[in-house]
Amino acid sequence: MRAGLFLKANHVEEGELDKPTVREGEALLKVSLAGICGTDMMIYSGKHPRAKAPLAMGHEFCGVVEEVRAGSDFAPGDRVVVEPTISCGVCEACKAGQFHVCRTLQLIGIDKHGGFAEYVAVPLNRLHRIPDSLSDEQAALTEPLAVAIHTVRRSALQVGNSVVILGAGPIGLLIGMIAKLSGAQDILISDISPYRLAKAKELGFISVNAAEEDVVAATMALTGGKGADVVFEVAGTQSTAQQMVEMIKIQGQIVVVSVFKTPPAIDLAKMHFKEISLTTTRCYSSSDFTAAIQMMASGKIDLSTLISHQLELSEITYGFELMKNSEVSLKVLIKP
Template identity: 65%
Template sequence: METMKAGLYISEKNVKVDTLEKPTLKHGEALIKVSSAGICGTDMMIYFGKHPRAKAPLAMGHEFSGIIEEVNGESAFHPGDRVVIEPTMSCGKCDACLSGNTHVCNTLGLIGIDSHGGFAEYVAVPLHRLHKIPDTLSDAHAALAEPVAVGIHTVRRSNVKVGDTVAVLGAGPIGLLIALTAKLAGADKILISDISPYRLSKAEELGFIALDGRKVNVVEEVRAATNGMGADVVFEVAGSNITADQMIHVCRTQGQIVVVSVYKQPPTIDLAAMHFRELSLTTTRCYSHSDFATAVSMMANGQIDVTPFISHHLSLDEIEKGFQLMTNPEESLKILIQPNA
């Protein structure tokens, strides 16, 4: 049995480097030698023992790029191709899948959550989940195609129009990427709130109006910036009861709220306040295949630059350090693990 090195989730707040059996390919799969893999919020949920599906021992990591080492089956992909992985796994049989909406499959799974992912030297990936990386895009940047696709899908689900004012509640990587994408979609003024000075400084660097929720009243600040009306579109990306309440009151009459967060506990929201001002509520999940392809294309042509998002490049041996850094939003934004560095 051939083995490989992997960073494994063992138990709550416990990740360590160990060995796994190197994947053996099934028909229709490619063996990927992982170049870069990002730690994201879902990985942190697993790390804290809060994810309902992830089972230890698990090589997490669903944001990753790599190089094809082997292909089993007829394909346009070949050994040596640089690829980024679209990690969603759908059944292909439910109503959502049959209508072309595989990203809301009744039994949707993800590589790195429901099977071993990118925090390992090698991963077996279905051929139809691969996207070639254009020459103008680095492996490290390509690893962020997944969160970029989330931003694109979210803004596509919204009503953002040229000249709109947008409020983003939460300045983590997804919130910042949504703000960037909203700007590309035509938003004129973008306000983004958080309680992390480090992440708010990133928002300012990207040209957004940063609101520190510890120091100012976010609702009052958004209303003051919009002549008392509120934002045309509000994106809730923090997943807290505080922002669940704020999203209603920072939104203008007949405006739109887009909930991006996955709430661990149901929040309390004022439906009457929404009712009286005819607010629209939209939810969003993951991304479509088209969104993912668009993410790769927009990153490759320079429309979306993820350089400001990458705070650390670490080796696989440093994966425990990476998760410790991610517990402090003042030290990290996007950490990339390089299993074969």
Template identity: 65%
Template sequence: MRAGIYLGEKKVVPGQLPIPEPTHGEALIRVLAGGICGTDMMIYAGKHPRAKAPLALGHEFCGVIEKVAGDSSFQPGERVVIEPTLSCGECEACLAGQTHVCKTLRLIGIDMDGGFAEYAKVPVHRLHRYPGHLSDSLAALTEPLAVAVHTVRRSHVKIGDDVVIIGCGPIGLLVGMVARRSGAGRIIAVDVSPYRIAKAQELGWTVLDARQTDITQEIKSLTGGKGADVVFEAAGTSVTAKQMTEVAKIQGQIVVVSLFKQPPTVDLAAMHFKELCLTTTRCYSRTDFQTAIALMAGDQVNLSGLISHELPLERIAEGFALMENPEEALKIIIRP
């Protein structure tokens, strides 16, 4: 079969792999669409601690069931989206029902071949059906939307809250959309890229350009001198790690969604004096995934503006090159 194969730093190319053979409890999925994610870019940069070449990348994908090995309620022909997390079932977190923070959590498309391929094999307990009116490209956004659902559920966002989103990449934008559904009042988004700033403006938010504005002062004046009730950090840089404590109100909450490539300096003195709460968030639970599908199915979030490109698998190298420039690409969908 054709696949988009990671071969090493800056090398993701179209190639051939054998069609995977599902064993008991697994389904063979004919992939319809898959999204390139920030984690894929970390692998592409050669900086991911687990992903080992050669590997078919892709953990945000949907497809049609081709066959199922063993008994299952899933049938060939059904369209499904894949929840790519695989937990061990034995560690403290798993035994406590918190499988998304499993001590040895693995992901389809990172620890084993994934969805940038004609076919992928997936355990049936990782499949979710999605409704017929939802397009395949949108269904491929379920996974990042589930990240946003989990993130907002970890926050204290309440009706009317002033919410700041630092970083307007796909995750920042999704978190803002979900926060809005959860009752957030004013949403103030911050970025440095004109393309991403324009994307956030399309959503009707107040958007600040951190290169041209004193973010701290501006957010203070927009919130009547108070600062943000909840700050979502979705940029993952040393600069934004500093901004997050500056723009939060006294006793406000900071939710860090980013995976920082370098451990940043965090102003713990500011956290102390303002008695801030810092919350982190990782992946999603099965419930978050189901909620993400329900939000899309019920048209409660409109994600179509997030997709900047749809490319055939043969052009996957171009897709990864495009993703390196935040002025050109937001979410890129690969279609086998």
């Protein structure tokens, strides 16, 4: 079968893989759409600690059941979206029901072949049915939306709060959309990409270009000098790590969503004097995933505006080039 393969650092191209054979407890999916994510870009850059070439990446995907053993809840032809996390089931986190922080958590598309391929074999318990009212395009965004839902659920956000989001990529924008639905009053989003800031503005957020404007001063002006109630850090840079501490209000909460490639220097003394809470967040639980599907299917949230490109599998090299440039791309979907 055809697959988009990560072969070495900065090199992804169309190639061939053996079509997977279905084992007990699995279904074979014909992939409909698969999104390119920041994590895929980390693998592409050659810096991911676990991913090994050759690999069909892609952990944000939906498809149609092609083959499944009799007696399962699913049948050929069912439209499904994949919750890509695979937990061990025996570590202390798994025993406590916190499967998403499993000690040896693996992801389909990172630790094994994923959605940038014509077919993928997936454990049945990782499948979620796609309601008829939900398009494949939106269903392919379930995973990043689940990240945003999990992130906001991890925060102490309350109705009427002021929120700052550092980073206007797909995850930053999705967090803004969920924070708005959760009752946040003012939502300020910063970035250095005019393209992404225009998208933030279109979605109704206050957008600040950090290359031209002082984001901390803008936050202080917005909050009457108090600082933001909650700051979501979604950029993963030294400057945003510094800004988050300066713009947070006394006893406010910082939620670090980014996976920092290099450890930033953070002013812990400043955090001490303001008694700041710092929270991290990882992946999503199955209930976050289900909530994401329901929110989109019921029309509460429409993510189609985040899709900047839909490309054929043969164009996957171009797709990764597009993703390198935040001036021209947001969410790129591949159609295997």
